[in-house]
Amino acid sequence: MKQSQLFTKTIREAPKEEQSINAKLLTRGGFVRKLMAGVYTFLPLGFKVQKKIEEIIRNEMNSVAGQEILMPALHSKKNWETTGRWKYPEMFKLKNRSDKDFSLGWTHEEIITPLVKEFINSYKDLPFYAYQIQDKFRDELRVKSGLLRGVEFLMKDLYSFHADEKDLDSYYEKMKKAYFNIFDKCGLSTKTFLTLAAGGTFSKYSHEFQTLTTSGEDEIYLCKKCKLAVNKEIIKQEKNKCPKCGNKSLSIEKAIEIGNIFQLKNKFSKVFNLNFVGKDKKEKLVFMGCYGIGLSRLMGAIVEINHDDKGIIWPKEVAPFLVHLIQVENNQKINKVAFGLYEDFQKQGIEVLYDDRQDKSAGEKFVDADLIGLPLRIVVSERTLKVNSVELKLRDKKETKLMKIKDLDKFLNNYV
Amino acid sequence: MKQSQLFTKTIREAPKEEQSINAKLLTRGGFVRKLMAGVYTFLPLGFKVQKKIEEIIRNEMNSVAGQEILMPALHSKKNWETTGRWKYPEMFKLKNRSDKDFSLGWTHEEIITPLVKEFINSYKDLPFYAYQIQDKFRDELRVKSGLLRGVEFLMKDLYSFHADEKDLDSYYEKMKKAYFNIFDKCGLSTKTFLTLAAGGTFSKYSHEFQTLTTSGEDEIYLCKKCKLAVNKEIIKQEKNKCPKCGNKSLSIEKAIEIGNIFQLKNKFSKVFNLNFVGKDKKEKLVFMGCYGIGLSRLMGAIVEINHDDKGIIWPKEVAPFLVHLIQVENNQKINKVAFGLYEDFQKQGIEVLYDDRQDKSAGEKFVDADLIGLPLRIVVSERTLKVNSVELKLRDKKETKLMKIKDLDKFLNNYV
Numbered sequence: 082m083k084q085s086q087l088f089t090k091t092i093r094e095a096p097k098e099e100q101s102i103n104a105k106l107l108t109r110g111g112f113v114r115k116l117m118a119g120v121y122t123f124l125p126l127g128f129k130v131q132k133k134i135e136e137i138i139r140n141e142m143n144s145v146a147g148q149e150i151l152m153p154a155l156h157s158k159k160n161w162e163t164t165g166r167w168k169y170p171e172m173f174k175l176k177n178r179s180d181k182d183f184s185l186g187w188t189h190e191e192i193i194t195p196l197v198k199e200f201i202n203s204y205k206d207l208p209f210y211a212y213q214i215q216d217k218f219r220d221e222l223r224v225k226s227g228l229l230r231g232v233e234f235l236m237k238d239l240y241s242f243h244a245d246e247k248d249l250d251s252y253y254e255k256m257k258k259a260y261f262n263i264f265d266k267c268g269l270s271t272k273t274f275l276t277l278a279a280g281g282t283f284s285k286y287s288h289e290f291q292t293l294t295t296s297g298e299d300e301i302y303l304c305k306k307c308k309l310a311v312n313k314e315i316i317k318q319e320k321n322k323c324p325k326c327g328n329k330s331l332s333i334e335k336a337i338e339i340g341n342i343f344q345l346k347n348k349f350s351k352v353f354n355l356n357f358v359g360k361d362k363k364e365k366l367v368f369m370g371c372y373g374i375g376l377s378r379l380m381g382a383i384v385e386i387n388h389d390d391k392g393i394i395w396p397k398e399v400a401p402f403l404v405h406l407i408q409v410e411n412n413q414k415i416n417k418v419a420f421g422l423y424e425d426f427q428k429q430g431i432e433v434l435y436d437d438r439q440d441k442s443a444g445e446k447f448v449d450a451d452l453i454g455l456p457l458r459i460v461v462s463e464r465t466l467k468v469n470s471v472e473l474k475l476r477d478k479k480e481t482k483l484m485k486i487k488d489l490d491k492f493l494n495n496y497v
Numbered sequence: 498m499k500q501s502q503l504f505t506k507t508i509r510e511a512p513k514e515e516q517s518i519n520a521k522l523l524t525r526g527g528f529v530r531k532l533m534a535g536v537y538t539f540l541p542l543g544f545k546v547q548k549k550i551e552e553i554i555r556n557e558m559n560s561v562a563g564q565e566i567l568m569p570a571l572h573s574k575k576n577w578e579t580t581g582r583w584k585y586p587e588m589f590k591l592k593n594r595s596d597k598d599f600s601l602g603w604t605h606e607e608i609i610t611p612l613v614k615e616f617i618n619s620y621k622d623l624p625f626y627a628y629q630i631q632d633k634f635r636d637e638l639r640v641k642s643g644l645l646r647g648v649e650f651l652m653k654d655l656y657s658f659h660a661d662e663k664d665l666d667s668y669y670e671k672m673k674k675a676y677f678n679i680f681d682k683c684g685l686s687t688k689t690f691l692t693l694a695a696g697g698t699f700s701k702y703s704h705e706f707q708t709l710t711t712s713g714e715d716e717i718y719l720c721k722k723c724k725l726a727v728n729k730e731i732i733k734q735e736k737n738k739c740p741k742c743g744n745k746s747l748s749i750e751k752a753i754e755i756g757n758i759f760q761l762k763n764k765f766s767k768v769f770n771l772n773f774v775g776k777d778k779k780e781k782l783v784f785m786g787c788y789g790i791g792l793s794r795l796m797g798a799i800v801e802i803n804h805d806d807k808g809i810i811w812p813k814e815v816a817p818f819l820v821h822l823i824q825v826e827n828n829q830k831i832n833k834v835a836f837g838l839y840e841d842f843q844k845q846g847i848e849v850l851y852d853d854r855q856d857k858s859a860g861e862k863f864v865d866a867d868l869i870g871l872p873l874r875i876v877v878s879e880r881t882l883k884v885n886s887v888e889l890k891l892r893d894k895k896e897t898k899l900m901k902i903k904d905l906d907k908f909l910n911n912y913v
Contacts (some may be wrong), residue, residue: 088564088616088625088658114612116569122612123567125627131567148504151539151547153532154570154632155649175591175601177636177648185591196530196538200504205856209504211541216570216632220593232593233571440621 082402083423084436087111089124091449101296103381104227106393110453112401119224119232121377126453129401131235134376135214137266137398138237141259145252147212147239152192154216158182160191164352171219185218190345190371193240194353201367204244204359208252212239214376226298228381229337235376243368244357249344256372260290260340263374267383268396269339274310276301276336277324280344286315290340294385297337304328339382345369393454394477402434403497405455409443409462418486419461422471431493451476457496459489498818499839500852503527505540507865517712519797520643522809526869528817535640535648537793542869545817547651550792551630553682553814554653557675561668563628563655568608570632574598576607580768587635601634606761606787609656610769617783620660620775624668628655630792642714644797645753651792659784660773665760672788676706676756679790683799684812685755690726692717692752693740696760702731703759707752710801715754718747755798761785809870810892818850819913821871825859825878834902835877838887847909867892873912875905 089111099105099115107113112127123131139149161167161184173185186192193211200206217236224230239256243249257275264270269292276291289312291301302316303309304323311324322329349355350367359365380399387394397403404426408419423435434455436446443462450458460472460481470483473492484492505527515521515531523529528543539547555565577583577600589601602608609627616622633652640646655672659665673691680686685708692707705728707717718732719725720739727740738745765771766783775781796815803810813819820842824835839851850871852862859878866874876888876897886899889908900908 086562086625088613088622088627090616092615116571116608116612117573120569120571122569122608125564125566128566146502148541150541150544153536153538153649155532155536155634157533170594173591173593173599175589177589178586178638183589192532192538196532197504199508200506206504209502211504218571222594233569 082434084434085438087125087434089126091452099227100225101227101229101381101385102388103229103296103384106384106388106452107228107381110393113228117232119221119230121228121231121233126401127380130380130395130399131376133399133401134267134379135235138214138263138374138376141263142210142212142237142239145210145255145259147210149213150211151213151215152186152189152196154186154218156184156186156192158184160195163195164191164349166191171221173218173220186215187217187219188371188373189213189215189238190240190349190369194349194355194369197242198353198355201242201355201357204357207242207244207357207367208248210239210241210252212237212372226296226381228377229296229385230298231375231377234378237374237376239372241370241372242355243370244359244365246346246368249346249368249370253342253344253370256342256370257288260342260372260374264290264292264339266396266398267379268387268399269379269382272386273339274301274303274336276310276312276338277315278312278341279314279318287341287343289338291336292339292382292386293334293336294382295335296385297335299336299338301334301336302331303334304331337378337382337385339379340372340374342372343370345371388454391448392452395454395456397456400432400454400456402432402455403457404431404433404493405436405450405453405458406433407436407443407446407450407458407460409446409460411439412463414466415461415463418466422459422461422486422489425490426493429490429493431497498850500850501854503541503850505542507868515643516641517643517645517797517801518804519645519712519800522800522804522868523644523797526809529644533648535637535646535650537644537647537649542817543796546796546811546815547792549815549817550683550795551651554630554679554790554792557679558626558628558653558655561626561671561675563626565629566627567629567631568602568605568612570602570634572600572602572608574600576611579611580607580765582607587637589634589636602631603633603635604787604789605629605631605654606656606765606785610765610771610785613658614769614771617658617771617773620773623658623660623773623783624664626655626657626668628653628788642712642797644793645712645801646714647791647793650794653790653792655788657786657788658771659786660775660781662762662784665762665784665786669758669760669786672758672786673704676758676788676790680706680708680755682812682814683795684803684815685795685798688802689755690717690719690752692726692728692754693731694728694757695730695734703757705754706756708755708798708802709750709752710798711751712801713751713753715752717750717752719750720744720747753794753798753801755795756788756790758788759786761787804870807864808868811870811872813872816848816870816872818848818871819873820847820849820909821852821866821869821874822849823852823859823862823866823874823876825862825876827855828879830882831877831879834882838875838877838902838905841906842909845906845909847913 095105113121273292276289280287347366355367426433458474474481511521529537689708692705696703723742763782771783842849874890890897
């Protein structure tokens with residue numbers, strides 16, 4: 082895409098009300114705009130990042146046999162009364178013109194459990210896994226962490242349905258791996274800990290995926306002896322000891338929860354009478370699991386972890402474009418070479434943002450490039466063309482180097 | 498995908514409360530399920546159709562330089578009070594725990610106009626076009642037409658911003674073509690009429706895209722002399738004459754509005770002070786247009802237009818899968834050939850639903866295939882394998898024919 086055609090612009094200062102690094106940088110770079118506390122618009126660059134994250138998650142969910150669906154955001158009171166969660170204070174409630182009660186979904190157990198009832202009769206219908214990537218709503222009291230805590234936010238939620246606990250256990254383990262694959266591609270896996278959390282009534286533990294960052298709203302406890310991480314709730318239960326080895330010197334770290342997985346077991350199938358006839362011809366309750374990732378939050382966390390004082394440093398897999406092609410100065414020769422490269426890259430399927438703006442200085446363009454944070458910067462100028470070259474710079478490295486234009490294709494093929 | 502793994506099942510009778518053909522067939526085929534009036538879940542097959550429609554629309558919007566964004570569903574009262582539309586009766590309103598007022602978006606002029614203000618200073622910043630594919634909400638009193646009228650529904654809305662009326666006019670004409678490209682791919686163009694509608698305060702006419710169907714909730718008036726279509730409102734204004742040629746014998750047809758385009762001109766830029774400095778250094782108001790398509794409604798309309806008494810007849814471009822590969826009988830040889838074809842098709846990138854279910858008769862499988870409505874049915878059975886063949890049938894034709902397995906690749910390459 083030509084940058085001259087991108088309708089957004091970068092800004093030097095984020096609005097004062099934005100306190101978090103992710104909101105500051107994403108706002109300054111033109112990725113998002115706040116409509117109100119916890120509610121953001123994704124602008125073209127931010128939308129592209131969101132789509133990349135979505136595709137990474139979709140691929141992983143498909144690889145564990147997830148079947149994609151889309152459930153509504155608008156829920157009926159009836160479903161939530163059945164489980165006794167209608168009173169949940171974070172749930173937005175509303176009425177229509179006929180005074181009927183509705184709520185806005187923040188999770189979908191109340192919708193999917195009755196939905197799948199008609200499709201489950203026998204053990205032969207199990208297991209299966211349904212997921213969606215869908216807009217959620219939570220009436221949060223304090224929202225000051227940009228995309229890390231949203232009032233409206235995109236989430237992937239998968240629900241699994243099993244004939245017995247063993248099958249649930251085995252899928253649960255698969256999902257742990259799938260989640261780490263996702264976080265790996267998002268550049269977060271080295272800072273992300275599988276963290277023991279309270280499991281509700283039926284499971285001993287559930288698991289959170291906690292990413293270490295000073296801007297995190299959570300605290301987790303790390304045992305360096307056995308590499309275990311536990312959340313606040315668990316450490317209280319365990320009286321400040323590691324639940325595995327008993328070690329008492331745990332380090333406390335700020336973290337942000339970017340995903341969670343939970344064995345619901347029979348909790349919801351009991352309430353909604355989600356039964357099946359087993360091999361032994363006896364009627365049994367379905368075992369369920371649920372597995373969430375906040376997409377907007379993930380985007381915020383990526384920025385919290387991957388930035389410097391100049392701007393964002395996008396990991397390759399989630400960058401809105403791979404290459405920032407910058408033309409410095411305007412004359413016929415430079416225009417021709419730069420535009421030629423732009424067309425070449427596109428033909429090769431390399432995503433490129435081409436800074437063709439004529440009213441910006443080289444300095445302004447470089448500042449913008451650092452702020453927007455694409456992985457590879459390629460500069461075409463009078464100086465580089467004198468030696469038939471372009472200047473390359475990786476966003477996460479300091480050095481620049483000249484490369485002959487004829488060698489560029491080979492370099493890019495290796496880099497992509 | 499293997500049909501044995503699809504978690505949904507077809508049903509013989511739709512629930513009695515569903516009156517429309519689209520809801521009946523989409524429910525029976527396992528494409529959608531109703532949560533409550535006007536609110537549907539998209540099941541795996543329905544989700545795939547929705548995604549196909551989404552991609553068709555996205556490609557066309559990108560081809561007219563649309564930049565994709567995502568605005569929130571949750572809106573603040575302030576934006577809607579500014580335009581005086583807070584009182585709109587179809588808008589859902591709600592409060593948060595701090596008694597602050599919000600609404601759920603049914604359109605986004607109130608959000609995008611103030612949003613783009615900071616990006617428009619000079620005529621050099623114009624024109625540009627921003628669109629989203631996003632969940633909308635309308636508090637409808639009567640909803641009985643399945644996906645044709647939703648309380649919650651997916652919509653594409655594009656907003657265009659121009660320096661003058663001439664530029665708006667020229668983009669508006671481009672959009673008409675883009676819309677017909679979309680409807681063409683969805684199998685609706687021959688039944689769809691560009692229909693004159695009331696233009697609000699500033700334009701003489703806006704345009705609706707009305708598709709003829711007996712289940713339509715609208716009425717349009719067709720002049721066969723000059724091929725003009727007008728809506729009810731216009732025909733009243735024009736005193737039952739064709740506004741172009743004066744012809745009084747117009748035919749009245751039932752239709753469903755599947756899209757609309759509208760020249761907003763200065764209506765919203767005036768209210769939100771969306772100005773720019775022109776070439777002549779004078780301050781001017783931005784000209785705007787808006788262009789909507791309901792995706793869920795489009796899916797409903799496709800079914801209304803493309804079905805027979807046995808089920809849906811999906812146009813190729815929006816079918817959830819291209820091929821329904823059906824294995825009749827189970828023995829080692831049939832299993833091997835059918836599974837081999839399934840793998841072959843997938844390698845070639847041909848989307849295939851493979852009916853490998855062992856507990857269903859040939860008759861049941863054929864009934865399901867007709868109901869689900871994939872464009873091409875390929876049957877593997879003892880009988881066909883005797884002559885090294887499969888049986889082919891197009892969903893929209895009556896004849897079946899045998900084809901040698903070795904000739905199948907060539908046929909499919911031409912068909913796709």
